Amino acid sequence: MSILNKTKSKQIVSTICLLFFLISCKNPLKPGAYNNKSIKIDSTIVPDSAIDAQIRPFRQKLDAIMNRQIGYTKVAFTKTEGESLLGNFVADAIQQKAQKLTSAKVDMGAVNNGGLRSPLPKGKITVGHVFELMPFENELVLVELSGKQMKEYFNYQIGKKLHISNTKVKAKGKYLSEAYINGNPLDTNQTYTIAMSDYMASSEPAFIKAVKQTKLNLKLRDLLIQYFEEHTALKDTIQPTISGRLIIE
Amino acid sequence: MNRRDFIQQATLATGGIIVANHIPSWAGDTEEINLTILHTNDMHSRIDPFPNDGRKYGGMGGMARRATLIKKIRSLTKNVLLLDSGDVFQGTPYFNYFGGELEYKIMSQMGYDASTLGNHDFDNGLKGLQQMLPHANFPLLVANYDFKNNGFKDYFKPYKIFEKQNLKIGVFGLGIEFEGLVPTQLHENTIYLDPVEKAKEMVYDLTKKGCDLVVCLSHLGFRYDEKKISDTILAQKVSGIDLILGAHTHTFLDQPMVTQNKEGFRTMIAQVGWAGIKLGKIDITFTRKKQEKKYEGASIDVNPN
Secondary structure (H helix, E strand, O other), X not given: OOOOOOOOOHHHHHHHHHHHHHHHOOOOOEEEEEEEEEEEOOOOOOOOHHHHHHHHHHHHHHHHHHOOEEEEEOOOEOOOOOOOHHHHHHHHHHHHHHHHHOOOOOOEEEEEHHHOOOOXXXXXXXXXXXXXXXXXXXXXXXXXXXXXXXXXXXXXXXXXXXXXXXXXXXXXXXXXXXXXXXXXXXXXXXXEEEEEEHHHHOOOOHHHHHOOEEEEEEXXXXXXXXXXXXXXXXXXXXXXXOOOOEEEO | OOHHHHHHHHHHHHOEEEEOOOOOOOOOOOOEEEEEEEEEOOOOOOOOOOOOOOOOOXXXXXXXXXXXXXXXXXXXXXXXXXXXXXXXXXXXXXXXXXXXXXXXXXXXXXXXXXXXXXHHHHOOHHHHHHHHHHHOOOOEEOOOEEOOOOOOHHHOEOXXXXXXXXXXXXXXXXXXXXXXXXXXXXXXXXXXXXXXXXXXXXXXXXXXXXXXXXXEEEOOOOOOOOOXXXXXXXXXXXXXXXXXXXXXXXXXXXXXXXXXXOOOOEEEEEOEOOOOOEEEEEEEEEEOOOOOEEEEOOEEOOOOO
16 A cells, blocks of 8 residues: 555565465555656647537626726736735725725724735736635625734734735734824724724634624625726726835834 | 657656665566556636736636646546545636536546545535535545534545556545634534544555555645644654645645655655646556656646647
8 A cells, every 4th residue: 555665664565465475476566656747737738629618608708797897007916025015905995995884984904915816917907807806705894903902913913914004013023013003103092993804804813703893795806896996987096005014123 | 659758758858866676576476557646736716727917827727728638648548547635616707606617517527536625615605515516526525524513424525445457546535624714604513623533544444445555635735834734744643645635725846745754654745736727647657566666756848739
């Protein structure tokens, strides 16, 4: 059974082999020579016509929905180490759209790096691009945290690549050193409202599951599509910047 | 090009580390059986190639191309196992609109022998997954998920034994812990069991049933900074798994990693990134006359025309 082993169990194997040999006049089959490689799938390979024909009707249905242009970008929004244009764009959109849906002041938008599944290209932005960026069915949630919980939240998220809006956070190594929200230092006596996905609001750190949460009945994907469309209607181009929202020293 | 030339060319192209160990052969044992294991992981509903819009991996992948490549390999070699390590679902609108139907249909046509459950295969819930199963003519193998609380037990199997020529290949699956990845309402109280204990059980059972090779389809992930269970830790803790076909961490291993644990057991760990950008191919020659180990590794371009 073992492919690659023999040194330690050689004696046992030999005994078994001999036994096997005496019974069946044959040694057991052993895996021997290996040849391993991974093969790149690229344009040098002609697509299988039967499979392609099977995909076609599905693709046509999707193209009709996905190829609709909703906006325009002057540069590609990509995910880089730390603060990124893509992360800032989504965090801003989440905060601004949430603010339109509630009378409470929304202090911050937040999105986890892992939730951003694909960059946005430079130029024409379609519904399909947003589906790739945000394929999940996650919905927008308002989460209320005390100032103390905010500190705990930031401490938990440091090093975990959280994208945030309207906030500047500085960390020394693994720990939060300074935090400014709405331009003011984080106040432990205040309550803050953060807009995020229901996925984030139901995961870590554990205390977040127990705090006050309000669902806003809007999928994050639809939120981003609307955000683009609203800017396009105003002939405005979305231009996120890198502004030192998270600095780890 | 016949298969021998194909492999020889690949060997010449890549160069390789050859470690040969000979054990005295017995007369008459000249039988040789070749097995080719093809594998994918984390295809994430990438049915079409990535759009060629300047992004990373632009123009790469595509299931119809993969089908051509698999057909070509099948025409050159007799014993092929085609395996996947989970996260077939989620990532393109094909999943949002059709729920995984097309992914499973095409995998069935390609002749996939088995897959396991990735965390994203739960994205439409167990109910959503169950509704797609009629489109899959291959089993979903998972040994460390217990479905006794939700009535989905009969839809999944812990392992399957495949027979190729005179070979018995035991394949079992391992899923990742749900916490932080799959909400309870989606997995419906499926119980996650310790993958190390389950893997030991699987090795025992499959060896007892006479398997010549034990393969694990793992969605645990290649390696983490923390002590979290991964393929590399699994190989350290469990002797008897010959090959781990990994997933979840989207790791591009151009060459499978071979690790040896404290008991001296050596396990090969392979993973081919994600999105069907690459197809993993592992050729193994089984022989009765000697034990020879030869590792070839590299990522090479193959134009099958």
